[in-house]
């Protein structure tokens with residue numbers, strides 16, 4: 001499948017980035033987000049990112065159309081809020097509205113694809129397509145097969161990821177998949193080190209940057225991802241795997257309660 005027309009729902013950091021890489025590959029993108037101003041903000045971020053990348057800004061943006069509702073397309077990529085019932089509601093509507101041959105993909109970082117697939121009449125054509133922030137820069141796409149996903153669907157999405165210039169890694173649907181099962185305990189442990197007074201944030205991040213050659217330390221990365229998202233993912237790991245080692249660090253919870261969500265709120269482990 002070529003996926004010449006892709007519907008992206010959610011125009012935030014992730015959805016906007018996904019729309020951008022799909023448009024940059026020459027495909028037509030319909031971008032939908034019901035929140036006022038979200039598509040405009042997404043398009044502005046795309047413009048900045050395309051400029052940084054030295055891409056043809058106008059030509060790429062001309063392939064992105066703003067739509068006020070779901071439209072027919074060959075592929076849906078959902079990047080809305082990390083809320084299972086909202087995602088399931090969207091997949092039910094998409095199942096009703098999109099052609100029966102269309103594949104329905106979710107960019108979720110932690111919600112079970114198997115549950116999302118189960119609310120549709122085409123569970124074999126539902127899959128996880130998990131991009132990484134910043135989407136235009138990072139090459140990984142974690143492709144998550146639900147229990148019901150067919151081999152043809154998985155092969156088509158793996159090929160699409162390659163056509164977008166990304167590197168797919170196939171995993172099975174298990175809480176946190178592979179990426180967040182590794183990343184979130186790392187971030188959580190860094191938060192414990194800070195809470196227990198082992199070191200200041202700068203020292204913790206310097207250790208990861210210079211000692212492990214990570215581009216960012218875990219606390220700066222948590223601020224980029226959003227501390228509320230980190231807590232939500234830890235809860236999925238904790239509830240889904242039933243092991244107390246995945247319980248969110250109390251300091252992370254406290255920062256979220258205080259509205260210190262990271263870059264998006266102007267303050268997290270660091271001030272922006």
Ligand code: CAA
Nearest residue numbers: 049050052053109131132133134136137180215216221225
């Ligand atoms: N669009 C286009 N280009 C961008 C960009 C964007 N949004 N953001 C950064 N860049 C470019 C910069 O212009 C720069 O390009 P040049 O080298 O050509 O100058 C390059 O990327 C590097 O950027 P910077 O020099 O500004 O800074 P940096 O070297 O520190 O890189 C970073 C920034 C790419 C964000 C890097 O720090 C990084 O990779 N950090 C780790 C990010 C990460 O781990 N993300 C995964 C989060 S987990 C997730 O997303 C999924 C989940 O489920 C939670």
